[in-house]
Structures are given as C-alpha cells and as structure tokens.
Amino acid sequence: MSSYSVHLASPSEYEEAITLRIHIFVDIQKFPLDKEIDEYDPLAQHFVITHKERAHKVVGLLQVYTAGENAKIGQVAVSPEYQGQGLGKRLLEHLEMQLQQDAAFKQCKEAKLGSQYDKCMFYEKCGFVAHGDIYDELGCLHIWMYKPINHTMI
Numbered sequence: 001m002s003s004y005s006v007h008l009a010s011p012s013e014y015e016e017a018i019t020l021r022i023h024i025f026v027d028i029q030k031f032p033l034d035k036e037i038d039e040y041d042p043l044a045q046h047f048v049i050t051h052k053e054r055a056h057k058v059v060g061l062l063q064v065y066t067a068g069e070n071a072k073i074g075q076v077a078v079s080p081e082y083q084g085q086g087l088g089k090r091l092l093e094h095l096e097m098q099l100q101q102d103a104a105f106k107q108c109k110e111a112k113l114g115s116q117y118d119k120c121m122f123y124e125k126c127g128f129v130a131h132g133d134i135y136d137e138l139g140c141l142h143i144w145m146y147k148p149i150n151h152t153m154i
Contacts, residue, residue: 008048013050017046017058029140047062048061060078060087066105070109109149115144120143129147
C-alpha cells in the first residue's frame with residue numbers, strides 16, 4: 001500500500017501547500033513573494049500529495065483552473081526532500097484522471113502549463129509536448145507545454 005495520497009486540498013492542506021510553494025518558489029528559486037499568490041489562486045482547484053506516515057504532511061502540490069478550452073495547470077512542486085520518487089508524476093496522473101471525469105473541465109480539450117525550461121523534460125516524460133517560443137517569466141526561461149485531455153476515457 002502506498003504511503004502517499006493525492007487529493008483535492010482541504011482548507012488546512014491548502015494553507016500548508018501555500019507554505020510549501022513559498023518555500024520552493026521564493027526561498028529556493030528566488031521568485032518574488034508578491035508574485036507567488038495571484039488572481040488565479042481563488043479560481044483554481046488545488047491538489048496535494050500527502051505523506052500518510054508523516055501525519056499527512058503536504059509534500060507536493062499543483063493547481064488547475066479552466067481557461068477557455070484549456071485546463072491551465074500551475075504551481076507544480078514537490079518538496080526537495082521528496083523529489084526523485086515519482087511524486088510529481090503521480091500528481092499529474094491524478095490530475096489527468098480528474099480532468100477526464102470532472103464536469104467543470106468538460107469543455108477543455110487540453111491541459112496547458114508554463115514549464116520552467118530546465119524542467120520541461122520531466123513534463124515530456126509525463127506526456128506533455130512543448131509548443132511555441134521560449135519566454136521569460138520573472139527572469140526564468142519558460143515554455144508552454146500541452147497534453148490532450150481524453151474525455152472518452154470516462
């Protein structure tokens with residue numbers, strides 16, 4: 001049985017996820033704090049991966065919201081001490097299942113995310129395809145990546 005659980009964040013888990021996001025994106029990667037929580041946070045569904053044997057500690061997260069025909073994924077992160085264990089992939093696999101089944105995403109044809117350029121190989125291994133030009137976001141190179149949503153799997 002797995003020691004981890006992937007699910008929609010409870011209010012307390014959301015607060016824990018925000019703390020983890022700030023640690024990863026602000027403390028470690030040096031993005032500005034005032035850009036970390038934005039206008040998309042209230043619109044998004046927030047998913048977490050928790051460690052069952054560590055008092056259900058939030059060790060990874062992502063957010064998703066509808067943007068026209070896209071399910072826009074953002075803020076994908078796994079705590080540094082838990083990276084390399086396939087947890088990011090598990091988060092994305094769980095999200096893909098949710099996107100196929102959740103009526104809120106029925107109109108979405110594909111999942112879209114802005115990957116940090118040095119992380120795009122991870123997303124490619126998860127089935128995403130890079131498309132478009134590399135762009136700068138807050139001093140970090142990014143590229144848009146896409147993956148079709150197969151609603152027929154429902």
